[in-house]
Amino acid sequence: xxxxxxxxxxxxxxxxxxxxxxxxxxxxxxxxxxxxxxxxxxxxxxxxxxxxxxxxxxxxxxxxxxxxxxxxxxxxxxxxxxxxxxxxxxxxxxxxxxxxxxxxxxxxxxxxxxxxxxxxxxxxxxxxxxxxxxxxxxxxxxxxxxxxxxxxxxxxxxxxxxxxxxxxxxxxxxxxxxxxxxxxxxxxxxxxxxxxxxxxxxxxxxxxxxxxxxxxxxxxxxxxxxxxxxxxxxxxxxxxxxxxxxxxxxxxxxxxxxxxxxxxxxxxxxxxxxxxxxxxxxxxxxxxxxxxxxxxxxxxxxxxxxxxxxxxxxxxxxxxxxxxxxxxxxxxxxxxxxxxxxxxxxxxxxxxxxxxxxxxxxxx
Amino acid sequence: xxxxxxxxxxxxxxxxxxxxxxxxxxxxxxxxxxxxxxxxxxxxxxxxxxxxxxxxxxxxxxxxxxxxxxxxxxxxxxxxxxxxxxxxxxxxxxxxxxxxxxxxxxxxxxxxxxxxxxxxxxxxxxxxxxxxxxxxxxxxxxxxxxxxxxxxxxxxxxxxxxxxxxxxxxxxxxxxxxxxxxxxxxxxxxxxxxxxxxxxxxxxxxxxxxxxxxxxxxxxxxxxxxxxxxxxxxxxxxxxxxxxxxxxxxxxxxxxxxxxxxxxxxxxxxxxxxxxxxxxxxxxxxxxxxxxxxxxxxxxxxxxxxxxxxxxxxxxxxxxxxxxxxxxxxxxxxxxxxxxxxxxxxxxxxxxxxxxxxxxxxxxxx
Numbered sequence: 001x002x003x004x005x006x007x008x009x010x011x012x013x014x015x016x017x018x019x020x021x022x023x024x025x026x027x028x029x030x031x032x033x034x035x036x037x038x039x040x041x042x043x044x045x046x047x048x049x050x051x052x053x054x055x056x057x058x059x060x061x062x063x064x065x066x067x068x069x070x071x072x073x074x075x076x077x078x079x080x081x082x083x084x085x086x087x088x089x090x091x092x093x094x095x096x097x098x099x100x101x102x103x104x105x106x107x108x109x110x111x112x113x114x115x116x117x118x119x120x121x122x123x124x125x126x127x128x129x130x131x132x133x134x135x136x137x138x139x140x141x142x143x144x145x146x147x148x149x150x151x152x153x154x155x156x157x158x159x160x161x162x163x164x165x166x167x168x169x170x171x172x173x174x175x176x177x178x179x180x181x182x183x184x185x186x187x188x189x190x191x192x193x194x195x196x197x198x199x200x201x202x203x204x205x206x207x208x209x210x211x212x213x214x215x216x217x218x219x220x221x222x223x224x225x226x227x228x229x230x231x232x233x234x235x236x237x238x239x240x241x242x243x244x245x246x247x248x249x250x251x252x253x254x255x256x257x258x259x260x261x262x263x264x265x266x267x268x269x270x271x272x273x274x275x276x277x278x279x280x281x282x283x284x285x286x287x288x289x290x291x292x293x294x295x296x297x298x299x300x301x302x303x304x305x306x307x308x309x310x311x312x313x314x315x316x317x318x319x320x321x322x323x324x325x326x327x328x329x330x331x332x333x334x335x336x337x338x339x340x341x342x343x344x345x346x347x348x349x350x351x352x353x354x355x356x357x358x359x360x361x362x363x364x
Numbered sequence: 365x366x367x368x369x370x371x372x373x374x375x376x377x378x379x380x381x382x383x384x385x386x387x388x389x390x391x392x393x394x395x396x397x398x399x400x401x402x403x404x405x406x407x408x409x410x411x412x413x414x415x416x417x418x419x420x421x422x423x424x425x426x427x428x429x430x431x432x433x434x435x436x437x438x439x440x441x442x443x444x445x446x447x448x449x450x451x452x453x454x455x456x457x458x459x460x461x462x463x464x465x466x467x468x469x470x471x472x473x474x475x476x477x478x479x480x481x482x483x484x485x486x487x488x489x490x491x492x493x494x495x496x497x498x499x500x501x502x503x504x505x506x507x508x509x510x511x512x513x514x515x516x517x518x519x520x521x522x523x524x525x526x527x528x529x530x531x532x533x534x535x536x537x538x539x540x541x542x543x544x545x546x547x548x549x550x551x552x553x554x555x556x557x558x559x560x561x562x563x564x565x566x567x568x569x570x571x572x573x574x575x576x577x578x579x580x581x582x583x584x585x586x587x588x589x590x591x592x593x594x595x596x597x598x599x600x601x602x603x604x605x606x607x608x609x610x611x612x613x614x615x616x617x618x619x620x621x622x623x624x625x626x627x628x629x630x631x632x633x634x635x636x637x638x639x640x641x642x643x644x645x646x647x648x649x650x651x652x653x654x655x656x657x658x659x660x661x662x663x664x665x666x667x668x669x670x671x672x673x674x675x676x677x678x679x680x681x682x683x684x685x686x687x688x689x690x691x692x693x694x695x696x697x698x699x700x701x702x703x704x705x706x707x708x709x710x711x712x713x714x715x716x717x718x719x720x721x722x723x724x725x726x727x728x729x730x
Contacts, residue, residue, distance in 0.1 A: 092676045092677065093679060096683070097672070098637070099634045099636075100632055101627065101628055102672060104627045105419060106676065108553070109409065109672060109673055109676040122533055123533070123632070123633075126533075126535060126538075126628065130627060134553060188523055188534060189533055189534065190533065218519065
């Protein structure tokens with residue numbers, strides 16, 4: 001193309017582009033301003049007190065709702081509360097929200113249409129802190145997380161998994177031949193750290209000097225990563241693994257089954273002995289009971305703000321063996337340690353329990 | 365003339381959007397959700413009120429910034445995919461600076477975080493550029509691998525030096541108020557950040573840079589034919605390095621925008637949220653046009669935000685938005701191949717167009 005013609009075309013192109021850009025900018029700002037002007041706060045104020053007395057519940061989680069673990073058990077607790085009380089209704093579920101922006105958006109969407117919002121997981125704590133003050137009439141239940149400060153409409157409910165972890169550590173240490181125990185978790189969040197430190201303390205109750213190693217895969221549901229991590233542990237001599245994973249636990253079972261020598265596996269949250277042939281037992285956490293209790297109280301307006309930790313006394317945490325897997329000595333040891341923990345004869349060490357927050361706190 | 369030039373791109377973009385809508389409708393029907401109800405919920409969740417519209421537009425900004433980075437790099441003939449890592453590097457450096465800028469006045473603190481973001485992304489991209497220029501390492505390989513390194517570095521940072529003092533969670537403390545990028549006070553929830561003005565400004569800057577400057581001409585010449593550029597006295601290696609570093613700067617700024625312009629003023633695992641790769645798709649859907657990329661960035665942001673609304677209101681699986689984004693990328697690639705074949709049948713106009721379309725380089729002539 002001749003140079004003058006090219007220049008002319010360029011001028012035309014630029015003359016057209018600048019108005020196009022301006023129009024695009026104007027459009028974007030107009031779109032932002034042309035809404036119905038019903039802001040989030042306004043919507044929130046409409047969400048409570050429906051005429052039918054139905055209390056609607058929204059549920060949000062970082063993991064998928066059918067993760068065979070933490071989220072699924074929590075959701076089961078909400079459904080149990082709904083089954084027990086006819087006026088409760090689970091209206092919305094938002095799952096798989098992994099980053100903070102998505103979490104905030106999801107929480108806002110749920111808060112705009114529900115009276116109770118259950119935020120299931122530690123990673124949601126800051127998002128709840130941001131959103132809850134904007135919806136003062138909505139009750140937020142934050143599961144398995146504490147944070148620096150809470151609004152008056154937030155209650156954090158948690159399981160003192162450290163108690164379970166101490167029992168697991170004691171039992172695993174007794175049954176282990178190599179005296180090398182492993183703890184495999186997704187993210188290094190406080191709840192997962194509790195499992196590790198609890199196991200360390202439990203293993204220390206035995207005089208054999210068993211060691212505990214920990215590995216974080218970065219994902220509670222990635223089977224491949226879990227299998228690789230478990231295989232790596234086994235290669236270093238670990239013969240007892242606690243799997244603080246959800247769907248990812250399948251990888252641990254596979255690694256255990258394929259190992260040349262016996263590798264015991266301990267589950268958390270629920271007990272599913274059919275999932276693998278080497279499963280010894282589980283540090284059961286009855287999230288269903290915890291969520292049912294808290295959601296029912298929230299619906300009745302009786303749930304206090306602050307933090308509530310559910311422990312051995314209420315049966316929210318408890319170590320259970322798979323049938324036929326408990327040696328008499330191991331069973332006796334588990335019972336003994338449990339009784340000592342309930343009787344405060346064993347005091348959880350540092351990091352075994354989540355630190356008590358500065359605001360209202362209750363141990364149940 | 366201009367209309368004739370733009371028409372194919374407009375048709376391709378419209379065709380891709382229509383095809384994606386059809387795919388979405390089929391998925392919705394398969395999920396037992398009426399498409400009309402889904403459209404209503406989607407609109408309500410994205411632009412149905414000021415707060416949601418603000419969220420959508422604010423989320424479009426980082427997508428556009430990454431898209432502009434891609435456009436600059438590809439125009440210089442450098443196909444790298446290190447945007448996720450550069451977003452993370454930019455966000456991490458901005459966080460490190462921002463957490464210590466609480467004592468600065470607001471405008472200075474905001475500027476410091478933005479510049480830190482640009483610097484972080486540019487430095488990370490500089491590694492790719494250096495490996496390519498000095499060692500001949502393919503930039504697409506090195507940048508891809510550096511993404512993995514960046515993810516691990518970020519994971520270490522939020523569990524180590526940047527971890528919040530009051531929490532055991534892998535998150536930083538909240539950023540000081542003075543560092544938060546301001547938002548429009550009239551929008552409820554203050555969801556619309558002022559950084560939305562970056563949409564047109566950055567797009568125009570890239571257009572002007574590439575079309576009205578000697579530097580831009582050098583980049584385009586390097587990307588068009590390196591040998592010819594060299595004979596003309598242009599160093600294509602220098603152009604390539606500059607393009608990669610500039611694209612990293614854009615991605616780094618996107619990282620800073622994600623953290624400081626959003627409603628979540630802290631850094632945690634996964635804050636990048638797929639923006640790095642989605643930004644590439646934004647550019648592809650726009651035919652590598654900086655101006656069209658504004659619209660496609662809003663489309664992609666709508667998919668993200670609307671996906672959450674669809675899930676909350678109609679229980680549509682959250683993966684639908686990701687499926688749609690993937691479908692858009694496949695459709696864009698398909699459209700590029702078809703366009704390349706069409707051009708291949710008319711060799712008198714553009715002999716190398718088919719190859720270029722496949723590589724998705726230089727689709728737009730600025």
